[in-house]
Amino acid sequence: MPEMRKDERGRELFPLVCSAADLAATLLRQYDYFTGVPDSMFRKVLPHLQPYVPMPRENHALALAFGLRLGGKRPCLLIQNSGLGLLGDALFGLHHLYKTGVVMVVTWRGELPWEEPQHHHWGAKTGEFLSVLNVKSFDLQETGLNAVAQAATYAYGKNQPAAILVHRGNVDE
Amino acid sequence: MNRVEGIKEIVTRHPRAAIVFSNGLTSREASFAADRPGNFYLLHGMGEALSVGIGLKLARPDLEVVVVDGDGNAAMGLAASALLPMTGLHYYVLDNDVYETTGSQPASRFNFKHAAMAVIEIEKGTIGAPLPPTPEKIKADFLKWINSNR
Numbered sequence: 659m660p661e662m663r664k665d666e667r668g669r670e671l672f673p674l675v676c677s678a679a680d681l682a683a684t685l686l687r688q689y690d691y692f693t694g695v696p697d698s699m700f701r702k703v704l705p706h707l708q709p710y711v712p713m714p715r716e717n718h719a720l721a722l723a724f725g726l727r728l729g730g731k732r733p734c735l736l737i738q739n740s741g742l743g744l745l746g747d748a749l750f751g752l753h754h755l756y757k758t759g760v761v762m763v764v765t766w767r768g769e770l771p772w773e774e775p776q777h778h779h780w781g782a783k784t785g786e787f788l789s790v791l792n793v794k795s796f797d798l799q800e801t802g803l804n805a806v807a808q809a810a811t812y813a814y815g816k817n818q819p820a821a822i823l824v825h826r827g828n829v830d831e
Numbered sequence: 832m833n834r835v836e837g838i839k840e841i842v843t844r845h846p847r848a849a850i851v852f853s854n855g856l857t858s859r860e861a862s863f864a865a866d867r868p869g870n871f872y873l874l875h876g877m878g879e880a881l882s883v884g885i886g887l888k889l890a891r892p893d894l895e896v897v898v899v900d901g902d903g904n905a906a907m908g909l910a911a912s913a914l915l916p917m918t919g920l921h922y923y924v925l926d927n928d929v930y931e932t933t934g935s936q937p938a939s940r941f942n943f944k945h946a947a948m949a950v951i952e953i954e955k956g957t958i959g960a961p962l963p964p965t966p967e968k969i970k971a972d973f974l975k976w977i978n979s980n981r
Contacts, residue, residue, distance in 0.1 A: 691889065711889065713882070714910035721879035721911075725851075725886020728871065728973065729894075733886070751854070751875030752883070756970045 660799065663827060669772050671827025675798050678829050682706030684803045688810040689734035689761065691726050693719045697738035699765040699824065699831055704736065716741030717748040723760045724752040732814055735762035739784040740777070742791070749791055749819060759813035763822045764788070770826055784823075793819045798828045835864045837925050837953045841899055842867060845921065848895040849887055849977065853880035853904040855932030856957055857925060861899070863960035868976040872963050878907030881922060885911065888920045894980065895919050902926040902941040902950075909943060916947035924950045931957055 662670045676684075682703050685692070692710040694700075704710060713719035716737050723733035737745075742764065753760050767773060768781020780787075788795050794812055796805035805822050813820040832840075834856060842850065842865045851871045852858040858872035871887075873880055884898035896919065900908070905924040915922060922945075929935045935955060963969070 693886075709889075711914070714913050717879065718882040718908065718911045721876060721882030722886035722889075724876075724879075725883040725888075726890045727886075728883070728970075728977065729887045729890025730977075731890045748876050748879050751877070752873075752879060755875055756966045758970070 672825040675802050675828040678702030681829050684806045689732045691731045691733045693722050694736035697765045700736050716745040720745045720748045727758050738765050739780045753819050757817045759817045760819050761809045761813045766823050766825050788821050793821050795821045797823045799825050833954050835860050837951045838865045841923050845897045848897045850897040851880050851884040853900045857901050859963050860960045862963040871973045872969050881908050881911040885914050897921045900924045903930045903938045912945050922948050925953045926950050927953045927955045
């Protein structure tokens with residue numbers, strides 16, 4: 659575990675990697691269309707991202723990204739880790755099947771003991787789940803904002819899905 | 832009207848459009864009986880044809896985009912219809928009340944109404960078309976077409 663910090667309520671958090679504005683600015687340098695399902699960890703990120711299309715389900719956001727890519731865009735999804743449970747079939751049936759890249763920024767909720775109980779199952783399984791889905795992970799915690807460009811190079815250079823993982827506390831909320 | 836007749840009518844109505852067909856018999860019969868440049872055949876990802884079409888339209892607003900779903904696919908992907916209507920995107924649902932691809936099992940009645948959704952009643956049954964092209968060919972042909980249409 660990295661050296662943790664505490665918020666104003668004394669709750670343990672992962673180290674701060676960047677501000678929400680810096681994450682958004684870095685994303686905007688790599689991607690030209692944004693979609694997903696909101697998570698409160700993205701509360702300060704999403705207002706900076708344009709164009710952004712909110713979708714009702716993560717699988718539809720992923721399918722939207724597939725259409726965007728067919729039309730020549732470099733899409734980026736922003737989702738909570740729980741949404742991975744919905745998007746598996748679209749990922750195998752669209753992006754993997756047609757060898758098409760996509761990048762998803764995934765919040766890793768449920769790793770910290772104080773987080774609400776509904777997040778804990780996903781907190782325990784997110785990394786493993788992405789591996790099972792054949793999605794290569796780039797961790798903001800490990801490589802900082804470089805993860806954004808690394809994921810883009812991988813996804814749109816090799817036509818493969820990639821995830822940028824954001825741990826609780828890595829970005830100011 | 833059978834599925835192929837319905838598909839042919841749609842294709843004739845939109846000669847210059849990019850057309851996304853949902854997986855199963857819709858793609859299979861379209862690729863066999865109504866193949867043309869600009870068709871994209873989904874082989875899997877059930878319920879996602881409309882979202883793919885919307886993404887395509889957003890990326891290429893200059894293109895007319897058509898989505899052709901079966902009723903089972905449309906019911907599964909219904910949440911995406913929250914983004915309709917979208918100018919220049921035409922959404923058709925071929926409705927025969929069954930999951931024909933998996934053996935004509937009854938589907939829940941497709942009684943959804945949306946001003947931007949054209950439901951076409953078709954007969955049950957299939958013409959017995961062969962499998963559609965490979966994903967590699969489907970994507971390569973489509974990209975060749977779309978990149979020459981700028």
